[in-house]
Amino acid sequence: MEAGTRWEDIPEDWVCPECGATKKAFTLIK
Helix, strand or coil: CCCCCCHHHCCCCCECCCCCCEHHHCCCCC
C-alpha cells in the first residue's frame, strides 16, 4: 500500500502483510 492512500480506498477484505490483521483491527487516526 502506498503512503497517502485514503482509508476509504482500502478494500474491506484487506489484510496487513506484516501481522495478518484485517482492516477492522485498525483505527483511523486523524
